[in-house]
Amino acid sequence: MRIAIDVMGGDHAPGAILDGAFAALESLDPGDELLLVGKSDIIRQAMAAHGVSDARVAVVDAPDEIGMDESPVEAVRSKPKSSIVVMSELAHRRAEDSADIVMSAGNTGACVCAAQMSLRRLPGVHRPGIAVILPTFGGPVVLCDVGANPDPRPSHLAQYGLMGEVYAREMLGIANPRVAMMNIGGEEGKGTGLIKATRDQLRATPNLNFVGFVEGRSLFDHAADVVVTDGFVGNVVIKLAEGLASGLFRTIAREITAIDPELATRFKPVQKRIYALHDYHEHGGAPLLGVNGICIICHGSSEAKTITNAILKSRGMVTKGLNQALVNRIAEADTKAGGA
Numbered sequence: 001m002r003i004a005i006d007v008m009g010g011d012h013a014p015g016a017i018l019d020g021a022f023a024a025l026e027s028l029d030p031g032d033e034l035l036l037v038g039k040s041d042i043i044r045q046a047m048a049a050h051g052v053s054d055a056r057v058a059v060v061d062a063p064d065e066i067g068m069d070e071s072p073v074e075a076v077r078s079k080p081k082s083s084i085v086v087m088s089e090l091a092h093r094r095a096e097d098s099a100d101i102v103m104s105a106g107n108t109g110a111c112v113c114a115a116q117m118s119l120r121r122l123p124g125v126h127r128p129g130i131a132v133i134l135p136t137f138g139g140p141v142v143l144c145d146v147g148a149n150p151d152p153r154p155s156h157l158a159q160y161g162l163m164g165e166v167y168a169r170e171m172l173g174i175a176n177p178r179v180a181m182m183n184i185g186g187e188e189g190k191g192t193g194l195i196k197a198t199r200d201q202l203r204a205t206p207n208l209n210f211v212g213f214v215e216g217r218s219l220f221d222h223a224a225d226v227v228v229t230d231g232f233v234g235n236v237v238i239k240l241a242e243g244l245a246s247g248l249f250r251t252i253a254r255e256i257t258a259i260d261p262e263l264a265t266r267f268k269p270v271q272k273r274i275y276a277l278h279d280y281h282e283h284g285g286a287p288l289l290g291v292n293g294i295c296i297i298c299h300g301s302s303e304a305k306t307i308t309n310a311i312l313k314s315r316g317m318v319t320k321g322l323n324q325a326l327v328n329r330i331a332e333a334d335t336k337a338g339g340a
Contacts, residue, residue: 001031001318003311004090004099007038008065008083009106011301014038017105018046020307025054027312034311035099037062037087062086068300072109076117088114091293101314103285105298105307112148112288112297119293122323124330127156128290129231130297131167132238138222142168142177146234147297148288154194157181157228158201159330163289164226165208166329170320172225176209180224182233183213198228206333284310287317289326294318 005021007014021034028034033056036043040061047057064082066075076085084106090099102119104111108130116128129145144160144167145152152160161179168177181199183191191199191213202210214223216237229237253271257264284306285296296314298306317323 001029001101001315002033002035002099003101003103003314004035004037004060004087005307005311006083006087006102006104006106006111007036007043008062009104009111010298011068011105012303013105014042014046016302016304017307018043018050019304020302021057021311022047022050022052023304024308024311025052025056027308028056028315030056032056032315033058035060035087035090037090038083039063060086060090066107066110068107070107070110072107072113075107075110076113082110084110085114085118088118088295091115091295092118099293100318101294101296103296103298103307103310103314105285105300105302108147108297108300111295115288115291115293115295119291119295122290122292122327122330124327124334125163125290126159127152128288129156129160129163130234130286131160131164131289132234132286133172134219134238134241136220136222138220139225140172141219141222141224142172142226143219143234143237144226144228144289145231146229146238146286147231150230150232150235152194152230154197154201157194157198157230158205160289161202161208161210161226161228162205162329162333163326164228166325167287167289167322168225170322170325171316174225177225178209178211178223179226179228180211180214182219182227182229182237183215185215186213186218188213194230202228208333282309284308284313287314287322292323294323 007017035058037060040059043059062083064079066082087102091102130148131144132146134141134143142164144164165177168174285298288295294317
């Protein structure tokens, strides 16, 4: 399996990205290969410093970078030699030298744009969406979309429910995922026209276990296995959750330390275990569902651990045939809807 990684993208690039890639080597299969995309001199210097001479590591030169604050479409078009664009094109080459997985912690919009331009969409997909596995108190929840499509149509959102269902079944092992729509309330009459139109399409989707609306507070009660929302709201939700979890753990640790330092020392291992369950670094990256390839979007603040986990977990999307399962499910739903 060949995994192409944008070395230059992310708040802590290139150091954290390269550290994470090097750390993943010992857990990869002998036939796997990492394609490190970025400024070749920086990559080779890091390889020398870490003593990495593994034949499974290849350097792909990309002299340009796309900044986090650049306009995605303009940057992709004006910087064809940027690491994000070169990385995406690696998945579009001839079968013998193409990448099975592409991965970036850089500008999300640029990564989505480049992936759609190079990989194109899977048959039947209207608009790709980013699916995040959100850890909750009752179990993992697939949230889609979280940033690829901030201004969707009802058909886009309805298909996110379908693709999220497949992702939950194939990657989380949930036999019949419950699919819900994020809304300001659970009542049928609440929500915008977009929300209500999406609800109607989800309800009409054949063989979809649609359970209706969920509020933000119900998200962490595991009221559904898949929650559909637009990219704007989804992005706000995951960042709010990340900030809240981090802040709560710091506050709890500070208060316990102030009351009983010895108790704080004994509580620390428990705190670490609980925090790991809700730490996005443990979950790696999120797939851009719907593109004709495996494209992983990593958090902009990804650390080495984040990248390592993203590399290792993304392999399962290839080995389990996630994209073919998406194509089959979309075709099945379209056929049954057409014959209804």
